[in-house]
Amino acid sequence: MASADIGLIGLAVMGSNLALNIAEKGYTIAVHNRTAAKIDEFVAEAGELRPRIIGKADLKEFVQAIKAPRSIIIMVKAGKPVDDVIEELLPLLDKGDAILECGNSLYTDTQRRFDYLKPKGIGYLGVGVSGGEEGARHGPSIMVGGSKEQWHNAEPVLKAIAAKFNGEPCCAYLGEGGAGHFVKTIHNGIEYADMQMIAEVYGVMRDGLGMNPKQASDVFKEWNKGPLNSYLIEITGYVLEAIDGPTGKPLVELIVDRAGQKGTGRWSAIVAQEMAVPATAIEGAVAARSLSAAKDQRVAAEAIYGKRQAGGADVSLAELEKALLAGKIAAYAQGFAVLAKASEENGWNLPLGTIAKIWRAGCIIRSRFLDQMAATYDKGDNVNLLVAPDFVTIMKDAHPSLRKVVAAGALGEFPLICLSSALSYFDSYRQARGTANLIQGQRDFFGAHGFEIEGRGPGQHGKWPSTLGN
Numbered sequence: 001m002a003s004a005d006i007g008l009i010g011l012a013v014m015g016s017n018l019a020l021n022i023a024e025k026g027y028t029i030a031v032h033n034r035t036a037a038k039i040d041e042f043v044a045e046a047g048e049l050r051p052r053i054i055g056k057a058d059l060k061e062f063v064q065a066i067k068a069p070r071s072i073i074i075m076v077k078a079g080k081p082v083d084d085v086i087e088e089l090l091p092l093l094d095k096g097d098a099i100l101e102c103g104n105s106l107y108t109d110t111q112r113r114f115d116y117l118k119p120k121g122i123g124y125l126g127v128g129v130s131g132g133e134e135g136a137r138h139g140p141s142i143m144v145g146g147s148k149e150q151w152h153n154a155e156p157v158l159k160a161i162a163a164k165f166n167g168e169p170c171c172a173y174l175g176e177g178g179a180g181h182f183v184k185t186i187h188n189g190i191e192y193a194d195m196q197m198i199a200e201v202y203g204v205m206r207d208g209l210g211m212n213p214k215q216a217s218d219v220f221k222e223w224n225k226g227p228l229n230s231y232l233i234e235i236t237g238y239v240l241e242a243i244d245g246p247t248g249k250p251l252v253e254l255i256v257d258r259a260g261q262k263g264t265g266r267w268s269a270i271v272a273q274e275m276a277v278p279a280t281a282i283e284g285a286v287a288a289r290s291l292s293a294a295k296d297q298r299v300a301a302e303a304i305y306g307k308r309q310a311g312g313a314d315v316s317l318a319e320l321e322k323a324l325l326a327g328k329i330a331a332y333a334q335g336f337a338v339l340a341k342a343s344e345e346n347g348w349n350l351p352l353g354t355i356a357k358i359w360r361a362g363c364i365i366r367s368r369f370l371d372q373m374a375a376t377y378d379k380g381d382n383v384n385l386l387v388a389p390d391f392v393t394i395m396k397d398a399h400p401s402l403r404k405v406v407a408a409g410a411l412g413e414f415p416l417i418c419l420s421s422a423l424s425y426f427d428s429y430r431q432a433r434g435t436a437n438l439i440q441g442q443r444d445f446f447g448a449h450g451f452e453i454e455g456r457g458p459g460q461h462g463k464w465p466s467t468l469g470n
């Protein structure tokens with residue numbers, strides 16, 4: 001007898017918390033996991049939500065427990081496991097049922113799965129979920145793409161479990177096929193840039209201003225009351241003040257400086273490059289994580305070039321705050337520019353204002369200025385944020401500080417890969433006449449690629465010397 005409103009496969013961190021969130025909102029949910037022992041454990045620990053959770057170790061019984069047309073969430077490791085689960089489910093589903101794949105999948109995989117299932121009459125929704133464990137349990141940001149018809153079946157549940165901003169659910173249908181997972185990928189690309197810039201500012205505090213973690217924590221906590229107010233600034237304050245139990249030392253000083261990465265940041269940088277959209281802050285953040293992982297090489301190189309002297313950064317905390325604000329705005333501008341271009345190329349018609357709105361709560365990049373970004377796009381200003389009036393005002397005030405911090409980094413030997421690339425992006429973007437005229441001359445010299453001259457049009461060539469002096 002089918003009694004569950006929805007099903008969920010994959011009871012790891014995200015799946016188990018989403019299942020509890022769904023049950024808490026009054027829906028009955030059937031759950032399944034490859035390793036069956038986890039199902040019993042999960043149901044046993046569900047407390048008062050237990051009556052609304054149906055654990056099924058047998059996949060056929062799991063499917064039969066869900067009311068038709070079925071909505072089944074898959075929350076397993078991204079990649080092949082998703083394809084494996086789809087293949088196992090397929091013979092058990094009926095036309096009109098829908099799979100909601102909620103992991104961090106590559107959007108082209110989502111598109112491929114959507115195209116594969118459509119002729120079989122099975123709906124496929126690629127759903128980006130952000131907010132980590134806490135978000136999944138109490139309200140994530142939910143970015144939906146794929147089969148519109150089946151979205152309407154799942155909409156009440158997804159909107160019920162999503163985070164709310166001023167009462168509005170942070171959940172929206174964004175477009176066909178892989179649109180939802182694409183938006184989640186770019187969300188993560190922005191997340192990488194945001195985190196890297198915060199880490200760079202922490203580096204200036206630690207190595208250039210001689211601040212200890214507690215002092216840095218106090219500054220981030222203070223900044224969280226102003227224009228930088230955001231989840232990432234808030235958690236940075238907590239991470240910096242944490243103390244390691246066994247040693248009594250600041251935990252952050254004991255954590256090895258190698259950052260992990262699971263792929264979404266890299267995918268953002270790759271797709272930006274593929275579409276010829278400059279996303280230097282995101283690219284810089286990915287490169288910084290890769291450099292962080294090359295610990296042995298860094299140790300060897302420091303032995304060759306010498307350790308930089310501590311202190312000596314000629315910047316104030318107020319300048320650091322503004323520099324971070326300017327850098328972040330440039331990074332978000334890049335992320336939204338990638339979304340705008342992808343929307344055009346894939347015919348998704350991505351609603352940028354709605355995307356900014358559903359990122360205002362629940363997700364990792366939630367921040368005060370996303371509300372302003374939402375208002376900008378809602379006005380129909382589909383422009384680069386750097387030229388949107390609200391952000392012009394902020395950038396005019398903040399870019400001199402970014403400049404000063406980047407200069408201090410260059411002179412003081414603090415690596416600011418992300419902040420400096422954000423500044424160069426800003427400077428390149430606002431420069432009416434750049435230097436690519438020389439590149440065009442060089443290209444024509446060695447490859448007869450031609451160049452354009454105002455008033456004479458494209459296809460011009462220079463009379464270059466045929467032999468060189470050396």
Ligand SMILES: NC(=O)C1=CN([C@@H]2O[C@H](COP(=O)(O)OP(=O)(O)OC[C@H]3O[C@@H](n4cnc5c(N)ncnc54)[C@H](OP(=O)(O)O)[C@@H]3O)[C@@H](O)[C@H]2O)C=CC1
Nearest residue numbers: 010011012013014015034035075076077078081103104132
């Ligand atoms: N952790 C986070 O903060 C966030 C994660 N995500 C994404 O959500 C998804 C789930 O993440 P998370 O909860 O961390 O779990 P993991 O990515 O660690 O995946 C573990 C789950 O996948 C299942 N699984 C792995 N391989 C297979 C397979 N071949 N067939 C069936 N099931 C399989 C595991 O089953 P078993 O128990 O049998 O091993 C387990 O339920 C991922 O795509 C992740 O990138 C998204 C946002 C935030």
Ligand SMILES: O=C(CO)[C@H](O)[C@H](O)COP(=O)(O)O
Nearest residue numbers: 130131260261262263264364
């Ligand atoms: O999607 C997420 C947050 O939004 C996940 O936490 C993801 O794992 C973050 O990426 P990475 O592990 O590469 O830092």
